[in-house]
Amino acid sequence: MTSFTTLELLTPTGPVSRRVSLAPPRKPTESEMPIIDLTTIDDGENARKVLAEKMKLAAENTGFFYVSNHGIPEKLIQSALEQVKGFFNQSPADKDRVGFARSGKSCGYHSVGSTQINNTETRDKKETFSMRYDTRIDPFHAGKTHEDVNSTFAATDFVWNGTSHLPNFRPVLTEFYQERLKLARKIIRLFALALGLPEDYFDSIVTQPGADAVHIHYPGTDEMPRNGQDVDVGIGSHTDIQCVTLLWQDMSGGLQVLSAADEWLDAQPIEGTLVINIGDFLQRLSNNKFKSTVHRVYNRQKTSRYAMPFFLGFNPDHICEVVPTCVDADHPPLYEPISCGKWREVRLKLAETGKVASQDKNSLL
Numbered sequence: 001m002t003s004f005t006t007l008e009l010l011t012p013t014g015p016v017s018r019r020v021s022l023a024p025p026r027k028p029t030e031s032e033m034p035i036i037d038l039t040t041i042d043d044g045e046n047a048r049k050v051l052a053e054k055m056k057l058a059a060e061n062t063g064f065f066y067v068s069n070h071g072i073p074e075k076l077i078q079s080a081l082e083q084v085k086g087f088f089n090q091s092p093a094d095k096d097r098v099g100f101a102r103s104g105k106s107c108g109y110h111s112v113g114s115t116q117i118n119n120t121e122t123r124d125k126k127e128t129f130s131m132r133y134d135t136r137i138d139p140f141h142a143g144k145t146h147e148d149v150n151s152t153f154a155a156t157d158f159v160w161n162g163t164s165h166l167p168n169f170r171p172v173l174t175e176f177y178q179e180r181l182k183l184a185r186k187i188i189r190l191f192a193l194a195l196g197l198p199e200d201y202f203d204s205i206v207t208q209p210g211a212d213a214v215h216i217h218y219p220g221t222d223e224m225p226r227n228g229q230d231v232d233v234g235i236g237s238h239t240d241i242q243c244v245t246l247l248w249q250d251m252s253g254g255l256q257v258l259s260a261a262d263e264w265l266d267a268q269p270i271e272g273t274l275v276i277n278i279g280d281f282l283q284r285l286s287n288n289k290f291k292s293t294v295h296r297v298y299n300r301q302k303t304s305r306y307a308m309p310f311f312l313g314f315n316p317d318h319i320c321e322v323v324p325t326c327v328d329a330d331h332p333p334l335y336e337p338i339s340c341g342k343w344r345e346v347r348l349k350l351a352e353t354g355k356v357a358s359q360d361k362n363s364l365l
C-alpha cells in the first residue's frame with residue numbers, strides 16, 4: 001500500500017496542506033510530460049496553432065512538458081555552464097562579493113543552505129547566481145536609451161563589477177539570457193493561442209518583463225546520512241511564481257513533479273531539450289485551466305548537479321485579470337486583478353515569512 005506524508009505548500013490561493021506519496025518517483029506517461037518539437041515555431045500562425053494545441057493539453061494536465069529544437073545553440077548552453085561552474089568554484093569570500101543582500105536583494109549570489117523554500121522540508125542544499133531583467137541587454141530595446149524602470153541597474157552593475165575578474169562570465173551569461181528571453185516571448189505567444197486568444201495578446205505586457213535567470217549548483221553528497229534519514233532536499237516542494245519557466249538541467253536527474261494523484265514523477269533529463277512549466281500567475285490568468293504544478297529537486301549522487309531556469313513574468317506594473325476566454329456564466333473569475341510584480345512581491349514575502357500582510361490579503365484571493 002502506498003504511504004503518504006503531508007507537506008505544506010504555497011499555492012496561488014495561499015498555503016495548503018497536501019498529501020504527498022512517499023513512494024519513489026515513477027516515470028511520467030507521454031501525456032503527463034510530452035516532448036513538443038518546436039522546429040516549426042517560426043513557420044507562420046497555422047504551424048504555431050498546431051504547437052499551441054499540444055501545449056494546451058500539457059498545460060491542462062501536469063503543466064510540465066519538454067521542448068526539443070528550441071533554437072538555443074547547444075554550444076552557448078555549454079559555454080554558459082562552464083562559466084557558471086567557474087563562478088561556483090571560487091572561494092566563499094569571492095562569491096560573497098556579489099551576495100544577494102549586498103546587491104539590494106534583486107540579483108547575485110545565495111550560498112548553500114541560505115534559503116528554505118518549503119518549511120516542512122529541509123533547507124535547500126543549493127547555491128545560486130541570479131540575474132534580473134535589465135532593459136540595456138534586451139534585444140527588443142536595442143539602440144534605445146533606457147530608463148531604469150525596476151531600479152535594478154545599480155544592482156546588476158554591482159554583480160557584474162564583482163565578477164569582472166571572470167572575463168567571459170558577463171558576456172556569455174548575457175547572451176544566454178537574451179536567447180532565453182527571445183524564446184520565452186515566443187512561448188508566451190503559443191500560450192496565448194493555447195488559451196484561444198490572438199497570438200499577440202500578451203505582446204504589449206512582455207516589453208519590460210519580470211524575467212529572472214537563475215544558475216544553480218546542487219552539491220553532491222558523499223554518503224547517505226545514517227539512521228535512515230534522507231539527504232537534504234536540493235530545492236524543496238514549490239510552485240513557480242510567474243508565468244512560464246524554461247529550465248535547462250544537466251543529465252544528473254533529480255527533478256520531481258507532483259502528479260494529480262499526489263505521486264512524484266521523475267522529470268528525467270532528455271538530451272537537447274528544455275523543460276517548460278507553468279507558474280502561478282499564468283494559472284491565475286487562465287482561471288485554473290492551466291496548472292502550476294508542485295515540483296522539487298533531490299541531488300542524491302556523489303557529484304554536482306547544475307540547472308539553469310529562466311522565469312518569465314509580465315511587465316511588473318501592468319494589472320492583469322483572468323483572460324476573457326477562460327470566463328463564462330459557469331466559470332466566473334476565481335481571482336482578483338493584480339499586477340505580476342505585486343503578485344511576485346506578495347508570494348516572495350509569503351515564502352520568506354509564512355505570512356501575508358493584512359493589506360495584501362485580497363491579492364491572494
Ligand SMILES: O=C(O)CCC(=O)C(=O)O
Pocket residue numbers: 214216235240247249255295296297306307308309
Ligand atoms: O533545478 C531544477 O531542475 C529546478 C529548479 C527549480 O524548480 C526552480 O529554481 O524553481
Ligand SMILES: [Fe+2]
Pocket residue numbers: 238239240295
Ligand atoms: Fe521551480
